[in-house]
Amino acid sequence: MSRSIDLAVIPGDGIGQEVVVQGLKVLNAVLPQDVKLETKEYDLGAQRWHRTGDTLPDAELEALKNHDALLLGAIGDPSVPSGVLERGLLLKLRFAFDHFINLRPSKLFPNTATPLAGRPDIDFVVVREGTEGPYTGNGGSLRTGTPAEVATEVSVNTAYGVERVVRDAFERAAARPRKKLTLVHKNNVLVYAGHLWKNTFDKVAAEYPQVSTDYLHVDAATIFFVTQPERFDVIVTDNLFGDILTDLAAAVTGGIGLAASGNINPTGAFPSMFEPVHGSAPDIAGQGKADPTATILSVALLLRHLGYDTEATRIEDAVSADLAERDGGTARTTDEIGDALAVRV
Amino acid sequence: MSRSIDLAVIPGDGIGQEVVVQGLKVLNAVLPQDVKLETKEYDLGAQRWHRTGDTLPDAELEALKNHDALLLGAIGDPSVPSGVLERGLLLKLRFAFDHFINLRPSKLFPNTATPLAGRPDIDFVVVREGTEGPYTGNGGSLRTGTPAEVATEVSVNTAYGVERVVRDAFERAAARPRKKLTLVHKNNVLVYAGHLWKNTFDKVAAEYPQVSTDYLHVDAATIFFVTQPERFDVIVTDNLFGDILTDLAAAVTGGIGLAASGNINPTGAFPSMFEPVHGSAPDIAGQGKADPTATILSVALLLRHLGYDTEATRIEDAVSADLAERDGGTARTTDEIGDALAVRV
Ligand SMILES: CC(C)[C@H](C(=O)O)[C@@H](O)C(=O)O
Ligand SMILES: CC(C)[C@H](C(=O)O)[C@@H](O)C(=O)O
Numbered sequence: 001m002s003r004s005i006d007l008a009v010i011p012g013d014g015i016g017q018e019v020v021v022q023g024l025k026v027l028n029a030v031l032p033q034d035v036k037l038e039t040k041e042y043d044l045g046a047q048r049w050h051r052t053g054d055t056l057p058d059a060e061l062e063a064l065k066n067h068d069a070l071l072l073g074a075i076g077d078p079s080v081p082s083g084v085l086e087r088g089l090l091l092k093l094r095f096a097f098d099h100f101i102n103l104r105p106s107k108l109f110p111n112t113a114t115p116l117a118g119r120p121d122i123d124f125v126v127v128r129e130g131t132e133g134p135y136t137g138n139g140g141s142l143r144t145g146t147p148a149e150v151a152t153e154v155s156v157n158t159a160y161g162v163e164r165v166v167r168d169a170f171e172r173a174a175a176r177p178r179k180k181l182t183l184v185h186k187n188n189v190l191v192y193a194g195h196l197w198k199n200t201f202d203k204v205a206a207e208y209p210q211v212s213t214d215y216l217h218v219d220a221a222t223i224f225f226v227t228q229p230e231r232f233d234v235i236v237t238d239n240l241f242g243d244i245l246t247d248l249a250a251a252v253t254g255g256i257g258l259a260a261s262g263n264i265n266p267t268g269a270f271p272s273m274f275e276p277v278h279g280s281a282p283d284i285a286g287q288g289k290a291d292p293t294a295t296i297l298s299v300a301l302l303l304r305h306l307g308y309d310t311e312a313t314r315i316e317d318a319v320s321a322d323l324a325e326r327d328g329g330t331a332r333t334t335d336e337i338g339d340a341l342a343v344r345v
Numbered sequence: 346m347s348r349s350i351d352l353a354v355i356p357g358d359g360i361g362q363e364v365v366v367q368g369l370k371v372l373n374a375v376l377p378q379d380v381k382l383e384t385k386e387y388d389l390g391a392q393r394w395h396r397t398g399d400t401l402p403d404a405e406l407e408a409l410k411n412h413d414a415l416l417l418g419a420i421g422d423p424s425v426p427s428g429v430l431e432r433g434l435l436l437k438l439r440f441a442f443d444h445f446i447n448l449r450p451s452k453l454f455p456n457t458a459t460p461l462a463g464r465p466d467i468d469f470v471v472v473r474e475g476t477e478g479p480y481t482g483n484g485g486s487l488r489t490g491t492p493a494e495v496a497t498e499v500s501v502n503t504a505y506g507v508e509r510v511v512r513d514a515f516e517r518a519a520a521r522p523r524k525k526l527t528l529v530h531k532n533n534v535l536v537y538a539g540h541l542w543k544n545t546f547d548k549v550a551a552e553y554p555q556v557s558t559d560y561l562h563v564d565a566a567t568i569f570f571v572t573q574p575e576r577f578d579v580i581v582t583d584n585l586f587g588d589i590l591t592d593l594a595a596a597v598t599g600g601i602g603l604a605a606s607g608n609i610n611p612t613g614a615f616p617s618m619f620e621p622v623h624g625s626a627p628d629i630a631g632q633g634k635a636d637p638t639a640t641i642l643s644v645a646l647l648l649r650h651l652g653y654d655t656e657a658t659r660i661e662d663a664v665s666a667d668l669a670e671r672d673g674g675t676a677r678t679t680d681e682i683g684d685a686l687a688v689r690v
Contacts, residue, residue: 076533082532082533082536082539082543083532083533083534083536083539086533086534087533087534087536091534114462115461115462115463115571115572116460116461116462116571117459117460117461117462117463118460118462134479134498134500134534134535135534138497139499139500139535139537139538140537141537141540141541143504144540145544146504147504147505147508148503148504148505149503149504149541150501150502150503150504151502151503151537151538151540151541152483152499152500152501152502152537152538153479153499153500153502153535153537153538154484154497154498154499154500155479155484155497155498155499155500156495156497157495157496157497157498158493158494158495158496159488159491159492159493159494159495160492160493163492186585186588187427187428188421188427188428188431188432189428189431189432189436189479189480189585189588190479190484190498191427191428191432192484192485192486192496192497192498193484193496193497193498194427194428195486195489195496196486196494196496198427199490218588218589219588219589219591219592219593220592222567222589222592222593222596223592223593223595223596223601225593226460226461226571226593226596226597227460227596227600240531240534243531243534243563243564244563244564244567244589246564247564247565247567247568248564248567248568248570248571248593250568251567251568251571251572252571255572256568
C-alpha cells in the first residue's frame with residue numbers, strides 16, 4: 001500500500017467549494033502521520049467557464065490523470081446553460097477515466113430524519129453503470145427549433161460494458177452478509193438493452209451460487225424504495241436508472257446531505273473520482289448551511305478505494321456517532337460539522 | 346352528449362380479470378337509467394398468446410376502434426417472455442390509438458396508509474406523454490448474445506408530439522385552483538430531447554401567464570415526491586420519466602391499489618383507454634385480494650372523458666367516503682370493495 005496520496009481537488013461550484021474544505025479537513029485528521037498527503041486544486045466549473053469558456057481543457061485532463069484520485073465538490077450553476085458543465089466537465093471526467101462503477105451506498109444512520117414513517121432499516125448500495133446508457137451523448141436534433149423538429153437520445157449498451165459492472169456488483173454482493181443482488185431495468189419496454197442486461201446478469205449469476213438474485217422493473221423499484229427499502233442489499237442498474245434511484249435513495253435515508261458516491265475505475269488504469277451525490281445548491285451557497293457529511297463520507301469511499309480501510313471505517317463510524325449524539329435542536333454550520341468529525345476520527 | 350356507451354373490455358391477465366368485474370359493477374350502478382351501456386369483452390393477454398400466439402391481431406385492433414372507450418385490467422404474466430405482451434398488446438394499443446396523454450392523478454385519500462411520515466397533502470396529476478420517448482421501439486441489437494453485442498434504445502421526441510402534450514398539461518393546470526405546472530426532464534444530460542422539451546414548454550408558457558411554471562430534473566423530482574409532494578399540482582413529462590414517477594406517486598399516496606390512469610386521445614380520432622396503474626400481480630390473482638379501487642377510479646376518468654362529469658365525481662366521492670369510513674381492522678375482498686362502492690354511488 002502506497003504511503004502517500006496525491007489528490008486532485010475540484011471544488012467546483014456553489015456549496016462544492018465549502019464542502020470540499022471539510023472533506024480535506026477530515027482527510028488530514030484521519031490519515032496516519034506517515035502518509036504524505038499532497039493536494040492540487042483545479043479551478044474548473046462555472047466561474048472558469050464564464051472567464052475563459054473552458055470546461056475541461058486537454059492539458060488539465062492530462063494532468064488529472066496523474067493523481068491517485070480526485071475529490072470533487074459539485075458542478076453546475078444556473079448562469080451556465082444546462083448541460084454545458086455537466087457534459088463538458090463532470091461526465092467528461094467519468095467517461096475519459098472510464099468510471100464504469102458509480103458506487104452509491106445508502107444507509108439510514110441513527111437519529112437522522114427520513115420522510116418514511118416507521119424508520120425502516122435501510123442499508124444498501126447501488127452499483128450504477130457509469131459509462132454507457134443514455135449518458136453517452138449519442139443522439140441529435142433535426143430541424144432544431146422548427147415545428148418539424150425531431151430530437152433523439154440513444155442509450156448505448158454493450159456486452160463489454162454491462163458485464164463488467166454486473167461482475168463488480170456480484171463481487172460486492174458476495175462480500176456482504178446478506179449476499180443479495182437485485183437487477184433493476186425496464187426490460188418489458190426497453191427490450192434490446194433489457195435483454196442484454198438480463199441475459200448478462202443471469203449468465204454471471206451462475207458463477208455466484210451463494211448470491212441470491214432478483215429482478216425489478218425500475219418503476220416497481222421506486223415503490224419498494226419507499227415501502228420496503230429494507231429488502232435491498234446490492235442493486236445493479238444502468239446509468240440513468242441509477243441516477244434516478246440514488247437520488248430517491250438519498251431522500252429516504254435522510255437526505256442528499258448524507259449521500260456519498262464514488263466514480264470508480266477498478267482496473268486502476270485511471271484515477272477514480274469521489275463526490276457527494278448532491279449538486280451545487282446555489283440557493284444556499286456561501287452561507288455555511290451546507291452539510292459536508294456527504295463529501296466526508298465520499299472521502300471514506302476514496303480511502304477504501306486506495307486501500308486505507310481502517311481510516312475509511314473510522315470516518316464512517318465518526319459520522320454514525322456524530323449523528324447519533326447530535327443535538328437535534330440547533331443547526332450546525334458546515335464548518336462546525338467538519339470540525340466535529342475531524343475531532344472524532 | 347351521447348346517451349349510450351359502447352365499451353370494449355379487456356380484462357387481461359391475473360388480477361386484471363377480477364378488478365374489471367368490479368369496475369363494470371360500479372359503472373352500471375352509477376349510470377343514469379337512460380344511458381344504454383353496451384360492453385364487449387376481448388380475450389387478449391397471456392392465455393390467448395399461449396393458445397394462439399396472437400397478441401393483438403389486426404381484426405381485433407380494427408374492431409376495438411369502433412368502441413367509445415376501452416377498459417383494461419392488466420397485462421402481463423411471468424409465463425410470457427418479458428416485452429411480448431407489453432409491446433405487442435398494451436403499447437401497441439397506446440400507439441395505434443395515438444394515446445398521447447397518459448393521465449395519472451395522484452391523491453392521498455383520507456384514512457389510507459402512506460409510507461410517508463406526517464401525511465403530506467398530496468393532490469397532483471401527472472400528464473405523461475404516451476406515444477414517444479424511449480417507448481417507440483426504435484433500437485436494436487447487434488451481434489446479439491456475443492461478447493461484442495451492442496444494444497441500443499432510441500428515445501424519439503418530436504416538436505409535434507411534445508407540443509401537444511405540453512399544451513394539454515397547460516390547459517389542465519389552468520383549470521385547477523393552484524394553476525401550477527412542473528416540467529420534469531433531465532435536460533442537463535439528455536440535451537437534445539431536453540432542449541426540445543424545455544423550449545416547447547417555455548414557448549407555450551407564454552400563452553398561459555396565469556399558470557406558474559417550474560422545471561425539475563427527474564432525479565430531483567423523486568426527492569420532492571417523498572419530501573414535499575404537496576408542492577406539485579400538474580406535472581408534464583416524457584413517457585419513461587412519467588412511468589417511473591407515477592409508480593412512485595402511487596406508492597406515496599397509499600399504494601398502487603388506488604392509482605388510476607387514462608390513455609387519452611383528446612382529438613377523439615380513436616377511443617381512449619382506461620386502466621389501473623398496477624400490473625397483473627400473478628402472486629395474488631384469483632384470491633379475491635386485489636383492490637379494485639384503482640380500476641373503479643379509472644372508470645371515473647373514463648366517464649369524465651365521455652362527458653359524464655357528475656357520474657365521475659360521484660365515483661370519486663364514493664371512494665373518498667368509503668376509504669374515510671372503512672374499518673382499518675379487517676381486509677375486504679375484491680368483491681366486497683366493489684359492492685360497497687356500487688352501493689355508495
Ligand atoms: C449532474 C448530473 C450530470 C449527474 C448525473 O446525472 O449523473 C448527477 O445527477 C449525479 O447523479 O451525479
Ligand atoms: C407494463 C408497462 C409496459 C407499462 C409502461 O411502462 O408504461 C406500465 O408500467 C405502466 O406504467 O402502464
